[in-house]
Amino acid sequence: MAVTAVSHEGTKSIASWGAVLSMALCVALLIASEFMPVSLLTPMAEGLRATEGQTGQAISISGLFAVAASMIITTAAGTLNRKWVLVAMTAFMLVSLLLVAVAPNFAVLMLGRALLGICIGGFWALATAVIMRLVPESEVPRALALMYGGQAIAAAFAAPVGSYLGGLFGWRSVFWALTPIVAVNLVWHLLALPSLPARQRQDVRTMLGLLKRPYFLRGLVASMLSWGSAFTMFTYLRPFLELVTGADVTTLSILLLVLGCAGFVGTWASGRFLSGSVAPLLRLPALLMGGCTLGLLLLGGSVVAAGVFLAVWGAMNTAMSVIWMTWMSQNADDAPEAAGSLMVAAIQASILLGAVVGGLLLDGLSIFATFMGSLILAAIGVALIGNGRRLLKPE
Template sequence: MTSTENSPASHDSAPVAHPMSAVLSMTLCVSMLIASEFMPVSLLTPMAEGLGATAGQTGQAISVSGLFAVAASLLTATVAGRIDRKIVLLTMTTLMLISLVMIALAPNFAVLMSARALLGITIGGFWSLATAVLMRLVPPAKVPQALAIMYTGQALAAAFAAPIGSYLGGLIGWRGVFWVLVPLVVINLVWQFAALPALPARNRLTFANLLGVLLRPYFLRALGAIIFTWGSAFTMFTYLRPFLETVTGVGVTTLSILLLVLGCAGFIGTWLAGKLAGDHVIRLLITPPLIMGAVTLGLLVSGHSLVVVAVLLAIWGAMNTAVSIIWMAWLSQNVDDAPEAAGSLMVAAIQASILLGALIGGVLLDAFGIGATFIGSILMAIAAMLFVGSGRSLLKR
């Protein structure tokens, strides 16, 4: 891979006519992806009942999307070859639309899993290209701010999708919730078509390019930190509803309020990460696993107190949105010569960790109870902190 391939310094010669509209169209796509991917968290119990499955089994619907996201993140940039990246992104959004319709119509657990697999392809394909595309839409100095704007979509989904999904699920059923998402994705598809400029592929990405980035020692260590950071988060988050129902003893209304608190705190995390990541990214890398692991421990110790749980979930929510911005800012600074390759590998690692987190958490839940699931999350957070260390070993050489 040449030094100019996908480099932030090698922007297209023609400036993007409306970069903010293009960035905002990707922001809405992020919001729809997050809502679609993690809606089963807020609807886990009714979905399990409606499909005749256990809560642990239904949690695997998140796992299967992660499995296919891993494959898609590694294959999208390579298989897509020289296809215009705008066309690739539009294709990913179309697949998300099809997946949502399939979930809403799913007559059984097998169809649900198939639809989630299709969604996984969208997740892996979009995220593997997202940072590299942003680096072509805006000047290098604006990348952290553009990332913060795009990840505002994550904060929006985290703030409103879960509580609204939980509330609407009680009114119109879990299938109705997924039908509500369908027209929003249609709007997003039209907006992307109008706002995104042509993004011709540059030199074709090969598996040799991926291997070259993967074998960089600092990048390989970063992947270890990423896997355990996200694995810790989603071992806990996937099974948050069962914890709140059985330990804290909340009903649907209170559950929705708690999820809203968690999500709204994400706006604070997004703002802080966008403001600080540009100059302090290395110092920030250890913060998410440290704080999120401590929150999970706090929930185990004080989960019976509604007030304490609300405060802890707010802190967790802030870190949940900040972590993505922190790591993608790290990518833009330390793998800026190969953002598509790095993005593909990082998204694969993230999705693999989400898959394993949901899988391990589900097994622990069904076998030993929710306490074991949360302990598993804490152990992963400790492992993530060990990989990050002081952060110096994660700097490019």
């Protein structure tokens, strides 16, 4: 009997980590799909006869719908099995990519991006809660790091490969290339994810209850400032590298590859060293990424300097997700789906506002104004977080 039990648990453990890997691939595809316009901003703007600032709104529109979807998904899904909700979100991503690839005009592009936003909001709202059900509590940070390894993969290869292939074959071919991979991931979800019946019905009152907790509300605002700062800069990174650093397509691809590969370091470090209290780590993303933005403003004319700052930025970008989602899992463990909805809404709202404000600053003033806006948000975030202790639930 003991041998049978051990064998069963071992099989269950392997199956659970297979499901985590399936979610990691989905994360990679979501990140690649959401932020591919960053590496293709200039050719997409030319192809759709729009300004770069307007095309940047392709990211903000997906963020807008992601905010809405993340707020309603746990309520709208009701008692639906969470496995099938995740499968549906992945199917939405596939349809979105097809719409963007064939978009004859800006309106159809926005429609495809809106559908992607629904997928992003729905998936992320449930992702951490699902991870908490797939693995033991002690393994949650490791599983989160593994899942966000998909973010590192996308950051490492999606932008530079997208930029390179877009230069060779046109930006539409990049979105076409993603569709068969999403189809494979859809099948993997069906095979790897276990049945995940809804444990309890979430509603608006649960979310409001979380917002009434001062430590959670403070952390939510701090996370918004961290992501808002990051994506005010990142959304318009290509124009900066072209105008200030003087990067051609090849150099641009190399710099984006450096940024993305550094993400593996951030994912590895966060999974290996994140244990115990997360408080001391909460301010690191805004502090270091804001410092990198300042460095680019001062020394961004040098390709070497730009590469160094982007490497540090890329490592903290992936670590930021693991740090803040671990904070959520530890400080809202009694309502993980509601907390996930709020966190995703906050993050996507920040990405949306970052893209909008950054685009307005770019079109109205200059790329330097866009990066200064990012720096200001980072400084406010660091000040709010402090030593991180005020963001922890009372013991």
